[in-house]
Amino acid sequence: MSTTINKKICLLGEFGVGKTSLIQRFVFDRFSDDYLTTLGVKITEKLMPPLKKNRHMIQFRFLIWDIAGSEDGLVKHEGYWTGASGALIVTDLSRPDTITAAAHLIDHFLHLNAGAGIVIAGNKTDLIGNPLLHSSGESLKKLADNLSCPSILTSAKTGQHVEDAFLSLAHCLPE
Amino acid sequence: MHKTSGHMSEDTSSAFEQLRTLLLSDDWRHFREIRDTVESLAKEVHDKDQLIETLDPVIADLLDRKIHESRSEMAEALAPVMSEAIKKQIEGAKEDMVDALYPIVGSMVAKAIQEAMRKLMEEINARFKQAAHNRFMIFVKSKVFRVQPAEIVLADGILFILEEIFLIEKKSGLLIGYETRNESHAEEDAYILGGMLTAIRQFVSDAFSTAGKGELLEIQHEDHTIRVDAARYTYLAAVYQGVAPHDFNDQLSRLHHRIHNRFYKRLRDFQGESSEFHGVNPIINRLFQKYRNYVHDNQ
Ligand SMILES: Nc1nc2c(ncn2[C@@H]2O[C@H](COP(=O)(O)OP(=O)(O)OP(=O)(O)O)[C@@H](O)[C@H]2O)c(=O)[nH]1
């Protein structure tokens, strides 16, 4: 028997990096090429697989807050961030500026939610022809190492490592 | 011999029976089906109650579709007819009429009446904006002769159905307690609704930059109202249909207060573990008990 623990999780990042797409892939296993920008916030529920923490079996119920993207790292909608136990910070590997912006967002997020779990996703790995992909991957790694939090390269389009990103966030959450 | 022959004839008749069954069984079944159908149809047509029962869902569906297609038109069309009929009925007995109205005409008509009544209420309310519901009723009853007493009685006797109650942690929007009148409501939806409610509150306080001060108290959507009571660590949100009794907000606050007092420490240290709050739902349930089958009385 495992106890169910509800957790609020935020998806943060610049507009158009693929926050909504990652949730759609993770929760409903679907993807669309159309871009429909998120207005305000949309909440999705997902019961995570049970996991072991401090020798106890627990099961998280994620309430995933898909929050409208920022522009140039400018924090908007921070009212929606409160009470979150963790955040998946999403960047677009084909847009290096989204990684710089992510650094700002993380700073601010941890200021509001001290001790929260952070995982950084480098999304759109499927754009293999893109020349920026490699260097972006490296700066992403650097950012994550600085903050000593995991980074994961994902593609909402192919589904690659999308589940891993959310699972790894579950492992990062504070008790 | 007699015995034997008797036996024989029994045998023959049963053999005949068998043969008949073999030859005619299909037709026989067919015939029986037709007979049953005709009988039950006849019953439905002759038995008034039965007929009503048969038509009721159809009418409700029809109205439902009509109202869906052109809601305001429908309300407009129905309102005068209904209020005429209601006025007459109401002179008889209010109780009877509420009873009579529901099963027969179906819930959609009740909605239409409610909408008409709400319009009326709104109109009057606009004139006496500040007046509290009950004071306003007395005021209207004693002073405003232009409004039919019957209409006031009806507005007063219109339904109140408590649908759902949510206890939501303020900061995270996570659901702590939940009770519903309707067992078929999925709890998953409650989790999301809990979050959305906090998000809406957040949105409103952002949009009007009233952070800290302005507490969003009421959201109305079609014929549903969401009433939110805010305390230090939680929101207690009630979803209901119709017009709330004048002491409802008070009762909601009081209940909230009780929960807050009892679970104060656990609410303060809340980390998302709702199993620590098993005691909450029975307390919430008391409000459902209290307002089950509630009918406004008209003093
Ligand atoms: N090639 C590729 N395209 C993606 C991927 N993820 C998302 N997209 C596309 O990127 C666009 C934006 O995706 P969204 O998921 O709407 O982005 P968002 O971060 O939610 O954007 P906002 O809501 O505006 O903040 C859409 O056209 C998606 O189809 C991916 O992994 N690979």
Ligand SMILES: [Mg+2]
């Ligand atoms: Mg989006």
